Amino acid sequence: MPAIVLIGAQWGDEGKGKATDILGGRVDYVVKPNGGNNAGHTVVVGGEKYELKLLPAGILSPTATPVIGNGVVVNLEALFEEIEGLEARGADTSRLRVSADAHLVAPYHQALDKVTERFLGKRAIGTTGRGIGPAYADKVSRVGLRVQDVFDESILRQKIEGALHTKNQVLVKIYNRREVEVEEMVEYFLSFAERLRPMVADTTLMLNEALENGKSVLMEGGQATMLDVDHGTYPFVTSSNPTAGGACVGSGIGPTRITHSLGIVKAYTTRVGAGPFPTELFDKWGEYLQVTGGEVGVNTGRTRRC
Template sequence: MANVVVVGSQWGDEGKGKIVDWLSERADVVVRFHGGHNAGHTLVIDGVSYKLALLPSGLVQGKLSVIGNGVVVDPHHFVAEMAKLRAQGVKITPEVLRIADNAPLILSLHRELDGIREDANSGLKIGTTRRGIGPAYEDKVGRRAIRLVDLSEPETLMPKIERLLTHHNALRRGMGLTEISAQSIHEELTSIAHEILPFTDQVWRVLEDKRKAGARILFEGAQGALLDNDHGTYPFVTSSNTVAGQAAAGSGLGPTAIGYVLGITKAYTTRVGEGPFPCELDDEIGRHLAVVGKEVGVNTGRARRCGWFDAVLVRQTVKTSGITGIALTKLDVLDGLKEIKVCVGYELDGSRIDYLPASMGAQARVKPIYETLEGWSDTTAGARSWAELPAQAVKYVRYIEELIGAPVALLSTSPERADTILVVDPFQD
């Protein structure tokens, strides 16, 4: 059995929620390994919609679900999201949900700082979700973060908070803001500790024990590889690593445990927030993709920018994440278009290139080079076999495979779990 890592191969919003839910039926353990509650997943099961941000999708299936050390955890959001799912009938207990004891926490001061920076009149706007993710990761790297395990040691918590505030209050003084008292942060944490501490565990040990026992482990990525802090469209990226390699570092399970990397790939391209987008369409087609694809953020409500499929970007993320095969989603959004374009290369300052440059300036200057394919009039929605797909739709899928250098392992034809064409079962690869 191959343990599977699911990653987004674009800028996120590729439809990972459905695919992870579909795969979780075959998995024994589902793991979140990076990010925070800034990336939403929507699951639709028997007509019921479940919206998740921080909690692993496996909970809805009743599978052992793990939040790894690579995730930054907002304890108050954790409690609120857990209550919302419980109200929908989802059973959540320490027997089915574990959180790494060394996971860093998101505090109110992180959320406030995130918003202040985005609202600043000067400097670069990244387009964050204002949920404190970036500042929390900064404190982790700066070795001053409050971690979940710290809540279990109330007698030593105050000195850790004071150390954290030495940095944050200096920032606040520089911005002309009121300083924060250590007591207020202490109360913020101790008021919630009893609700989150029962879920704490040594996640690295839990996962290794499960691996040795032959359990099938599914690593659930959030966001997309193009938002990776190293390999994405920097600086318009998130604050964590979103490529497949983070599954090992962000969970404590060694990289040799990973057997298959599934890249979730939308049949066109979308992006939320600021940053370069070579194939963006600010025209009738772009609006058509947005409306038919219902391109609005699950948790943020932000409209997504839309454009044609960019094979240059996906081909690059296939390499940086070691993607074995892709799950192609939202093919049905292209139904009815007379022509469909695919970006096969870029023009940069008069020269043709086949990669996304690392330079912010060059990323803004690249122009897409398109190939045009014939569209199809019949619907692909709800198809459960290749035979049910229009011939031109199959041609489009095969062309994408050729361009990106990775085969289609799954093809999703609607938000419903059953509307999936399975080519390769990643757990059996």
């Protein structure tokens, strides 16, 4: 059965969430394969507007199983805030599954993200300050925390100690910030363990078994092609691969299983944050597009360049 990839073909904000919501009622699984709570999807259901950041847009599809894939970096605090917000409005989030292999965003990632961006000054990248880049950096440096680590206090403590050994030096000696306590971080992550446990699964196995059993899977990439860390306008990019290839890596579904890749565009182009934008309008028409199109970032609240 089909494995469908849906990606943004510009700099983001093309309407991927809406497209996912339309397709979500026709598929069995909707997967978020990359990014974190730096993405922003707006979905309108029954006249109600929902703004999703970390959760897959398919969370609002009554028949689909929403999945946070192994390629996502997960801020647990943001995850449960978003879940609570949806449940308060009557949404059912009980089907959500989170990959045991997904990496975690720690408070120290957010601290480093903000201070380094400020330090860059005019050379700032335009990061959301949510700790996404530092979390991915730890993943590549092999000192990252994974979802499964939350369920083993000994391993969790060892990994946090290893990560903070260098990070505290940077925070204190370079940026004049306070040292992050190991025990404080251990307690922070353990506080989510029991609530998180029922959601965690080997999602790669689950999704491949689903395809073997004739089920359909939709993968919704965060951000967009021109923000891809390899193929975008580097260095003004995100820290993951929001292209079709990245969807395979971030979900554990091999490329030979992909039956369709859909690129979403809108009639004009927008961009949030710094970086090249050759066709940007600085005149009344640029302002018209911003106002008429409601071009304000779902996640950042920043006005989009048009």
